[in-house]
Amino acid sequence: xxxxxxxxxxxxxxxxxxxxxxxxxxxxxxxxxxxxxxxxxxxxxxxxxxxxxxxxxxxxxxxxxxxxxxxxxxxxxxxxxxxxxxxxxxxxxxxxxxxxxxxxxxxxxxxxxxxxxxxxxxxxxxxxxxxxxxxxxxxxxxxxxxxxxxxxxxxxxxxxxxxxxxxxxxxxxxxxxxxxxxxxxxxxxxxxxxxxxxxxxxxxxxxxxxxxxxxxxxxxxxxxxxxxxxxxxxxxxxxxxxxxxxxxxxxxxxxxxxxxxxxxxxxxxxxxxxxxxxxxxxxxxxxxxxxxxxxxxxxxxxxxxxxxxxxxxxxxxxxxxxxxxxxxxxxxxxxxxxxxxxxxxxxxxxxxxxxxxxxxxxxxxxxxxxxxxxxxxxxxxxxxxxxxxxxxxxxxxxxxxxxxxxxxxxxxxxxxxxxxxxxxxxxxxxxxxxxxxxxxxxxxxxxxxxxxxxxxxxxxxxxxxxxxxxxxxxxxxxxxxxxxxxxxxxxxxxxxxxxxxxxxxxxxxxxxxxxxxxxxxxxxxxxxxxxxxxxxxxxxxxxxxxxxxxxxxxxxxx
Ligand code: ATP
Ligand code: MG
Numbered sequence: 001x002x003x004x005x006x007x008x009x010x011x012x013x014x015x016x017x018x019x020x021x022x023x024x025x026x027x028x029x030x031x032x033x034x035x036x037x038x039x040x041x042x043x044x045x046x047x048x049x050x051x052x053x054x055x056x057x058x059x060x061x062x063x064x065x066x067x068x069x070x071x072x073x074x075x076x077x078x079x080x081x082x083x084x085x086x087x088x089x090x091x092x093x094x095x096x097x098x099x100x101x102x103x104x105x106x107x108x109x110x111x112x113x114x115x116x117x118x119x120x121x122x123x124x125x126x127x128x129x130x131x132x133x134x135x136x137x138x139x140x141x142x143x144x145x146x147x148x149x150x151x152x153x154x155x156x157x158x159x160x161x162x163x164x165x166x167x168x169x170x171x172x173x174x175x176x177x178x179x180x181x182x183x184x185x186x187x188x189x190x191x192x193x194x195x196x197x198x199x200x201x202x203x204x205x206x207x208x209x210x211x212x213x214x215x216x217x218x219x220x221x222x223x224x225x226x227x228x229x230x231x232x233x234x235x236x237x238x239x240x241x242x243x244x245x246x247x248x249x250x251x252x253x254x255x256x257x258x259x260x261x262x263x264x265x266x267x268x269x270x271x272x273x274x275x276x277x278x279x280x281x282x283x284x285x286x287x288x289x290x291x292x293x294x295x296x297x298x299x300x301x302x303x304x305x306x307x308x309x310x311x312x313x314x315x316x317x318x319x320x321x322x323x324x325x326x327x328x329x330x331x332x333x334x335x336x337x338x339x340x341x342x343x344x345x346x347x348x349x350x351x352x353x354x355x356x357x358x359x360x361x362x363x364x365x366x367x368x369x370x371x372x373x374x375x376x377x378x379x380x381x382x383x384x385x386x387x388x389x390x391x392x393x394x395x396x397x398x399x400x401x402x403x404x405x406x407x408x409x410x411x412x413x414x415x416x417x418x419x420x421x422x423x424x425x426x427x428x429x430x431x432x433x434x435x436x437x438x439x440x441x442x443x444x445x446x447x448x449x450x451x452x453x454x455x456x457x458x459x460x461x462x463x464x465x466x467x468x469x470x471x472x473x474x475x476x477x478x479x480x481x482x483x484x485x486x487x488x489x490x491x492x493x494x495x496x497x498x499x500x501x502x503x504x505x506x507x508x509x510x511x512x513x514x515x516x517x518x519x520x521x522x523x524x525x526x527x528x529x530x531x532x533x534x535x536x537x538x539x540x541x542x543x544x545x546x547x548x549x550x551x552x553x554x555x556x557x558x
Pocket of ligand 1: 038
């Protein structure tokens with residue numbers, strides 16, 4: 001199922017709420033935040049959240065904070081903090097001076113926890129994790145009170161301070177809110193506020209032996225920063241009563257509200273940091289920036305323009321019900337943007353040698369090629385024609401079926417920007433494979449038109465043998481072969497053909513010599529970008545995306 005495209009781009013239920021709040025003069029300024037946990041690289045789902053939160057701050061009087069939710073030092077790393085900042089900037093958003101860390105609030109959160117204890121609203125529980133889990137009850141059965149629930153304020157304070165001082169081992173005790181073990185909403189059954197964790201934190205070092213839970217840290221961080229609209233994904237809807245409970249019980253400086261929207265799901269894609277981390281750690285991909293990854297780093301390396309991602313998240317809109325977006329929609333946005341912005345070049349993916357028998361040996365000539373068909377300001381470049389050329393293997397068939405209009409014995413075709421050629425002979429190797437074609441050209445067709453008005457049915461790309469360069473071209477297909485991969489057993493759904501390496505491709509000299517990281521169109525083939533694995537002797541190009549949606553057609557054919 002495809003999420004309906006928002007009819008009025010830029011309008012959604014969250015923006016409607018904000019507009020209504022402004023109309024009622026509830027706020028002077030709208031303050032949002034993007035709150036990643038630095039436990040992995042950002043993916044395209046995050047792009048939706050970033051564009052929503054930062055977009056709102058641009059459209060309304062307001063600002064958007066980048067806040068790292070760094071409350072679990074076991075999983076968090078500086079590398080992720082750095083990559084997240086680079087990715088948000090790459091996507092085109094800026095937090096200005098509003099960079100924050102939940103760990104900046106650890107002292108205040110701790111004081112407030114002592115206040116909850118003092119007010120009889122929190123207690124230290126000595127039960128094991130397993131006991132806490134089993135006594136929490138189920139959706140149909142209430143939970144059971146902990147035997148430690150009625151400890152005195154003094155005992156709780158003493159134990160909590162000793163937890164903080166590092167006196168107890170990991171997991172020995174937790175601090176829990178004292179709400180209601182019979183509450184219909186399981187999140188209100190005495191949720192954990194602090195756990196003991198003797199771990200080094202990237203920012204606070206070894207200062208803390210206890211760390212706050214997400215539920216406890218998140219809303220209070222919002223309140224400290226003066227966030228007005230705390231926008232998160234739907235799985236937190238049932239946490240909202242708890243979010244509100246803390247805001248009501250604590251002397252927080254502002255009263256934020258939480259709103260939930262549907263997270264992005266994409267066909268053929270898994271957007272879970274747990275899965276993405278495993279893909280990297282288990283070596284299924286070459287790293288977080290592997291061009292097959294749905295991470296922003298992967299897409300950047302693959303040549304996806306940030307404008308295409310912004311357009312994509314605008315088109316899918318923001319809804320309140322979960323759905324799955326067809327990955328074809330993302331690909332469409334990438335093609336649209338690259339078609340508009342990228343220069344045209346020629347590359348031959350699987351070269352087949354052609355000798356023009358009636359072209360004088362040793363002679364060459366310069367022909368003019370245009371860089372962008374819709375943009376004359378992109379200019380032109382020269383390509384060298386000569387006796388020996390390469391065409392695409394696919395563009396020749398010795399015994400063609402009826403509708404094959406490209407090169408075959410006796411058939412005439414146009415070489416782009418050059419001449420009409422006709423195939424006069426085929427040379428094969430010992431195994432019977434075609435290794436070289438003998439052709440003739442018509443000198444009267446220079447530039448690609450016959451003075452006698454005769455037509456050809458195909459125009460093919462080509463490269464001169466002497467004035468082109470060997471290159472490696474990497475073709476990427478979907479990382480998963482299953483349109484809805486199983487997150488709990490994703491390895492079984494991996495596409496064994498997700499990477500195809502064409503080691504003997506060729507590209508124009510100018511393409512090989514340029515160090516530009518701008519994607520280009522190789523005519524008739526798709527969009528390609530120079531990869532960081534290039535060496536001086538051999539450039540490597542990644543295919544960002546093909547020209548047409550052949551994948552969807554293959555799937556439809558079954
Ligand atoms: P996981 O991928 O394991 O679910 P996470 O992506 O939720 O983890 P966070 O760093 O907490 O990790 O996410 C930061 C923000 O991005 C959160 O506000 C979260 O709601 C939002 N977000 C995460 N995934 C998506 C998604 N697929 N679509 C939209 N927003 C998302
Ligand atoms: Mg999360």
